[in-house]
Amino acid sequence: MVRVYVESYGCSRNKADGEIMEAILLKAGYELAENPEKADYVVVNTCAVKDPTELKMAKRIRELLDSGKRVIATGCLVHVNPDAIDPRVSGILGVKSIDRIAEAISVAERGGKLISVEGWREKSLDKLELPRLWKPGVSFVVPIGEGCLNACTYCATRFARGVLKSYKPEFIVRWVKEALARGYREIVLSSEDTGCYGFDIGTNLAKLLDEITAIEGDFRVRVGMMNPNHVIKFLDELIDAYHDKKVYRFLHLPVQSGDNEILRKMGRNYTVEEFEEIVKAFRRKIPGLNLNTDIIVGFPGETDEAFENTVELVKRVRPDKINVSRYSARPGTIASRWKQLPGWKVKERSRLLHRLRLQIAYEINKTYVEKTVEVLVHGSGKKGGIEGRTFNYKEIILDSGTPGDLINVRITWAGSTYLRGSVVESE
Structure with a gap:
């Protein structure tokens, strides 16, 4: 064999x-x-x-x-x-x-x-029509599409995944129902950019979320990364979909830079002001929002002033988590042909932003201490104990808990990257 x-x-x-x-x-x-x-x-x-x-x-x-x-x-x-x-x-x-x-x-x-490998651009493969191995666990990933509608000058992933192909909503809903029937309690909607889901088939992410949250059962949905230039097109509709308690109050919205000229060079097709507009709208209507963003430092042409604009944006918006990446040229991309910044400067900026992001994350997480929140128990944690996720998808470590249970937890400790808590015994 x-x-x-x-x-x-x-x-x-x-x-x-x-x-x-x-x-x-x-x-x-x-x-x-x-x-x-x-x-x-x-x-x-x-x-x-x-x-x-x-x-x-x-x-x-x-x-x-x-x-x-x-x-x-x-x-x-x-x-x-x-x-x-x-x-x-x-x-x-x-x-x-x-x-x-x-x-x-x-x-x-x-x-x-x-x-x-050749001919992949012309090939159409709906992966939701293929079989899938069901592994033990609480969380199940459901792809909702492949490819994107962006043309970022630094990204090589689009060379692999291609132009957006959204999967049919009925197929996605069928997979969600099957996962729930098999005992999964968390559905992760995944794509290169969930924000443009459905644009090629006459629908959008908000409508898909409404179909999923209409499914019977007590489960949670985590929405994957979405780009601002698409979200802003149906912002109110998306926020309405987020009001359902089954949807984690978690928003992964990459900004990549706090400088509009750098965003233009990146090919991002939105402005800093539009990013902030989306964040303000979500925070105004979705209390307790857990905002995650991505920032690339050292992009070709990033001046000291442009980087300072990024730092100021971070201080204004105060995301819960920032994924900081040092720019690295990818083969075949437009940006790889431009003059690159010195490595020492990129490292220096990365370290500064990393320290700032940890400080802000700690200050935000401290405000959760002594609060009681709902937690979905996942299982054994990498940091020891039992790992769970709060109502807004913050990582929390518990002393005990049964995977798949939704429980109330009092938060007892906060760090920059995760929380600790104890189970509140029901009376």
């Missing part, structure tokens, strides 16, 4: 792709190995969002090959920079060819090498 291990990196979208491949392999008669050491083949489902990530992927593939494993490379890296893939791999599949994973191993077993 040929044993296969699938390891996925990067976003929750990639995690879902990995589970699809696992289901296809099982259906084809292959055995899923418990770990890479016990596998004959390792499928490396790659991410290529940043240069350090690409290096990590290439290194992992080499390590597996050097240890005698046969490797099938899939995911974004095979599109973004195929030259980074070790030529010794036994097969290469693009993101829209994961339905051929069993075929790739069959070809490799016969001494061949299946490479299915």
Whole structure:
């Protein structure tokens, strides 16, 4: 029996792709190995969002090959920079060819090498029509589409995922119902940009949320990242959908820079003022909103003044969490052809912003201490204890709790990145 291990990196979208491949392999008669050491083949489902990530992927593939494993490379890296893939791999599949994973191993077993990457732009693959491996847990990722409608000058992911293809609402709702019937309590809606969901099929994210929250049961929905230039087109409708208690009060809205000229160079198609307008509208109508944003420091052309504008934006808006990334040029992107900033300057700005984000996060989290909030228990935490998520998706560590339970918790401690709490015993 040929044993296969699938390891996925990067976003929750990639995690879902990995589970699809696992289901296809099982259906084809292959055995899923418990770990890479016990596998004959390792499928490396790659991410290529940043240069350090690409290096990590290439290194992992080499390590597996050097240890005698046969490797099938899939995911974004095979599109973004195929030259980074070790030529010794036994097969290469693009993101829209994961339905051929069993075929790739069959070809490799016969001494061949299946490479299915070309023609992906024209290929239409609705992944919600493919099987999926149901793993134990509380949270289940439901992809709602693939690709995006943006043309950011620094992003290479769009070379892999392509132009937006939204999945049909009825398929998404069917998967949500199936996940809930199997005992999952949290649904994660995932896409490259959930904000433009449905624009290609005559609907939008707000309408999809209304359909999902209308499903019977006590469950929670976490909405993935959405870009401001799309959200602003149906802002009031989206906020109305967020009023349902099943939707976490969690908004992941990347700003990337606090300077309008840099945003223009990035190809982001919105202004700082529009970003702030969205945040103010959400905070005005959704109390307790947990705002997450992304910022890239050191983008080509970022002057001291432009960076200071970003710092001032952070101080004004005070997000709960900021994902700070140092700009790194990605192959084939427009921005990679522009003059790059010195590495020392990028590091200096990154460190300053990192310190500021931790300070703001701590100050916000401290306000939760002594409050009682609803928490969905997830399971064993990486920081010890039992991990859960609050009503607005803040991470909280508990001393006890049963995965899947919705419980009331009194918050006893706050750090910059997570909370601690104790279960409030019901009378």
